[in-house]
Amino acid sequence: MIKIAICDDDIDFMDKYDERIIDIFNKCTMGDETYSVVRYHSGKELLDNYKKDGADIFLLDIDLGDCKGYEVGRELTLRESDPAIIYITGYSENVYNAFVGRPIGFVQKKCLENDLEKFVYAAVYHVRKRAQRVEITGKDRKYELAADEIVVFEVYDHELKITLKDGEKILNGWLHTYEEKLEEYGFIKISRSVMLNPRYIKNISGDEAVMINGSIYKISRSRRKNVRREYELCTRR
Template sequence: MFNVFICDDSKLDIENIKNCLSVFSKKKHVDFNISEFSNPEMLMYEVEDGKIADIFILDVEMPDMDGFELADKIRKYTETSVIIFLTSHDEMASMGYKSKALRYVIKLNLERDIEEALESAVAEISSADDKTITLHRYNDYWRIPYKDIICVSRISRQLVITTRLLGEITDNRGIKEFFDLLEDNRFLFIDRSCFVNIDYISQINGFSLKLKDGQVLPISRRSLKNVKQTLLEQWGT
């Protein structure tokens, strides 16, 4: 499932894009979860609230905020999402790459060009160096790279996933279930209710460790030996 945000001030263009996505989905057996916006500010409200799409399809020419400005704002919250620009003018095509756009699609050639753009987008996301996990809560979906997960804690009855770019995201699964789902040796239990991404640990001192963001977390007596041994192996000491 790929999350797609479409932003265009033309409802007709949005419908045309959605139809193209539907055709691509059936042809390539790829599922899309689509959110549509006619106002860039509304899209940014969702992004700032932690809802990040895998693919952003942005109209370049919109009142108040153009697609390039919107893309620059989006990039502050996600470095890995694919951006596809749409325009009615080919002479603007070269400008798209300044915002790390994957593709630039001319609306007159929408059906032909968007298929190529989507193929490239799906391939880029699928072949990314880092693994990702898709989290969902109600109708909200997030695709989170493992490298962006700082730590995961069980607080009361909720799982709290602390991420580098999106802050805290909650989940209803058990902590052991979530740990097993990740299945990656960069994650280390420091307590039965908390595991951390080793890449974010800067220091261990007694029964606590310090993360690179300055956060200090306690290590349980039961976990201390394994934590020290694992870190010494990772740090080559």
């Protein structure tokens, strides 16, 4: 089940549109996939509960009572590698601020019926892609890892080190065995021995890739231009 978090202090709006939002999401259903809505009335309520509630996609009103929606989006981006955010608002003056956190899109409430659907398809695709899995085969055992949980793939002296969002795996192997599959999932090769998940890159500075967890990886001279281009494409989606 994919859970859609709607955060808006306008209760009348949520009463009117949450069923319509489910209808739009149901058009994107694949196989046994189902959707449900989790409602929050403030940014604090969302940030305190979204993990427990298992929210996958976030529809954030920009003008919340206790804070701005893009402040919530910024905090989600700090906590999560690449959250699926769609900003909604009754106004247009905050449109540029709303692009904090690399959102899927921006929808005005008056255009919700017409404009939300195209962003819903993008958000659902985004969540499905994050759920893709990579099969890693070691000498003695096999791992099946969610691509979204892999931060870094690196190899030295035939030892493959996979840094995960929580923990790591070390086994014998070669990068080229998995390189093509990782590229399909958007990983960027920064040197002969290292591939990074761009969702966990904080920034690219000169010949270094700085990760959200503070780790720094050197980018080989021959790959710098290409790495920067691929990263910029990723940040634009």
